[in-house]
Amino acid sequence: MDSGSRTKDMWDANLYDGNHSFVSQYGTGLIELLSPKKGEKILDLGCGTGDLAKNLAGLGADVVGVDKSENMVFQAQNKYPELSFVVQDVTQLSFQEDFDAVFSNATLHWVKQPEKALKSIFTCLKKGGRFVAEFGGKGNVQLITDEIIHQLGKAGFLFDRDAFPWYYPSIGEYSNLMEKIGFRVTFAQHFDRPTQLVGDDGLKNWIHMFASDFFEGVSEDVRDSIISSVENELKDTLYKNGHWYADYKRIRVIGIK
Template sequence: MGSIHEWKAGLYDDKLGFVSQYGRGILEILNVQQGETVLDLGCGTGDLSHEIAQQGASVIGMDLSEEMMDRARTKYPDIHFISGNAENFTLDEPVDAVFSNAALHWVKNAEGVISSVWHALGKGGRFVAEFGGRGNVEMIVKSITDVLSQDYGVDANELNPWYFPSIGEYTQLLEQQGFRVTYAVHFDRPTQLEDGKNGLKHWLNGLAADVFFKDISESDKKDIFTKIATHASESLFDGESWIADYKRLRVVAFK
């Protein structure tokens, strides 16, 4: 969820479905109560917003991508979806909980996110989030960086759109805002990418193409993806599937 990233909503649903699939674990921690109002921040195409609504909550889904919002509204017309930027948003009425899955690592202005979440919550409200933590997709990023640097003279570090904090970094920001952090964990979650040997290509095309490769032609992009795959294969390809080196951060904090 970021202004520099144009989401491909169809690819997101078809080849990156693991994003919402893995988010179901954090839903248990959210522990929705009947009649609560929940903001799903960075909701993508709305799958988890739908699940939260099915558990008895009134849900607002928010995402920066208009393409994602259009698809979400088509899929789940009974849910209220609004366009908004996670680092600077306001709501008309306070909510009981703000939930976010696999979105906040797209927003480098973490202080802005946390301040907006704080002001969106009613007293005693909770913030429950999971996103990329320190070291997330490190091997993929290293492969991208090495290929772009060695073969194209491009400094990928300047293009990197992601924010992957440690527990200490993020909980400190929450506490500085006034939150009481009751749960925080950083864990490895090796993730099998969909579509076998093409999995890394789909991942790069869906999650990295518009930031690292936006000024590169389609034919050159194909060559780059092949080089990145060769570079990363020893660490991440098991002969049949790509296993992405995901590391996640989960937090629960109360206002």
């Protein structure tokens, strides 16, 4: 998972592997959509700690993993030293028509310059190459983020909407952007996917892992109090049968260069 617009590397690769492996697990379905062929050169964009790159390599692809987070890339290199991982920003990729496919799971919602990212991805692909991606779409985790903002307000912190850390487009918006860049969009889907989080602290851990940007300038004790209030308010809605669920809404797209 690419760290996107974050100005410093705040990713905890061990917490990611320990409590958020569902990110890679859900990505296996996206690999089926990619349908990689033996010998294809594939860029895993926002590779995180490398699990999906490993899966692609196991299917015979020649894989390069990139992520903006040095922590994630370091972990990926340690886990899978036989594979190639590099630190790069999705909006400034260094490749020129090198890949048969660009594959991206749970990354592009971190990139708040989507047109610049798509231009960079387009440049990476050979003519006829394909871009296959899944990421958060319109309404993704809205119950969680609305409650965080509400509880911040109750604690006296006015949240600047321009500081919202993610880009969650509608399917029409993103498809139009892809076509503007030059892609032929052959598949586009927007769907609900309630996602089970790990353990009794699942929601708290999710907030620590993915939503820390909401708490810039908030002391640790106040932050923890706010998160507890968020849990209390959302328990009736997002806690079911002994598990927390995140209200995910995802976009999947395929574009051909």
